[in-house]
Amino acid sequence: MSVLDDVLADLTAEGDALRSLVAGLDDAGWARPTPAEGWSIATTVGHLAWTDEVAVLAAGAHTAEGKAAWDDVVLGAIADPDGFVDAGALTVGATAPADLLARWDAGRAALATALHAVPEGQKMPWFGPPMSPTSMATARFMETWAHALDVHDALGVPAQASDRIRHVAHIGVRTRGFSFANNGLEAPGGEVRVELTAPNGEVWTWGADDASERVSGSAWDFCRLVTQRVHRDDTDLVAAGEGAEQWLRIAQAFAGPAGGGRAATGGAA
CATH class of the missing domain: 1.20.120 (Four Helix Bundle (Hemerythrin (Met), subunit A))
Structure with missing residues (x-):
């Protein structure tokens, strides 16, 4: 296959x-x-x-x-x-x-x-x-998943996490530079190490292991953040480094103008 x-x-x-x-x-x-x-x-x-x-x-x-x-x-x-x-x-x-x-x-x-x-x-x-x-299919997955979250919210039915969200996480990491450019900002130099815990407990990683800037937390929250389905303050994500934190504040994995995201609810989900 x-x-x-x-x-x-x-x-x-x-x-x-x-x-x-x-x-x-x-x-x-x-x-x-x-x-x-x-x-x-x-x-x-x-x-x-x-x-x-x-x-x-x-x-x-x-x-x-x-x-x-x-x-x-x-x-x-x-x-x-x-x-x-x-x-x-x-x-x-x-x-x-x-x-x-x-x-x-x-x-x-x-x-x-x-x-x-x-x-x-x-x-x-x-x-x-x-x-x-393949990139188009991955993008269609991301959008289908993100809009499904909207439907779950509308119906008050909790969405079930699956390891399929790795596609969303991958796009979210790859679009870091786009997130800065889309907000009229220059992306900080150097790599960011991203370590995300998948729904099955596995840890997914991107970037050099010795990178000084780091992001870690649940893949679920990272994917919701990069599709702007949750506010940064309502996630369990931990950023080490000013550039990493700035990225999480503006992360956007989808094309189009910089989105406004969701309002904070007062605590991590």
């Missing part, structure tokens, strides 16, 4: 878990607001479905017909850079629940097929830097 297949298997499992959570909701349930301002549960699933469909178009941009379809997406984003993504989420989210789930199911299956069809060694265009199929 390839690395892409491994990531897609985890993406499927994460999507299946969210689908099971929302499939039995009534209309009032679908309309429940999530912590994402202006977004209901239906909007959230609509966003995931819409983004999967857009990712399918990006994956097909290596053909002439596919490039034309992707160019149309880019023109739409240029025409409304601030509202393009929200418009897609709101439009698809307004679909009847059964149709919305069917659309999401179709998009998830189409994405796996499209990513496998990207020529080997070729990257696909995106709204940020071009991405490999």
Whole structure:
């Protein structure tokens, strides 16, 4: 099994878990607001479905017909850079629940097929830097997981941690430089040693063992932080070094403008 297949298997499992959570909701349930301002549960699933469909178009941009379809997406984003993504989420989210789930199911299956069809060694265009199929699948996992947390919050149902979140942790570490640049700051030089305790008790590590700047704690809290689903002060993360602490204050693993994150609740979760 390839690395892409491994990531897609985890993406499927994460999507299946969210689908099971929302499939039995009534209309009032679908309309429940999530912590994402202006977004209901239906909007959230609509966003995931819409983004999967857009990712399918990006994956097909290596053909002439596919490039034309992707160019149309880019023109739409240029025409409304601030509202393009929200418009897609709101439009698809307004679909009847059964149709919305069917659309999401179709998009998830189409994405796996499209990513496998990207020529080997070729990257696909995106709204940020071009991405490999594996990177796209990892990004889709991160977003699916993060938005699932919003749905869990909306329903008051605790989310269950799994070791699949290693994908999110990996992106969170790799986007350290982006987090600084996205806030108009220069990233401190040198490596940061990151040591995170996985749900299964294993310790995941990144960076040189002798790095002076260090971050440690639970992978669960780190992943929630880099997807801005928890305030820094409500995590169990420990930072050694001014640069490491600054990073945790602005960490952002997803593309787009610097997010405002979540308000502090007064203590680590």
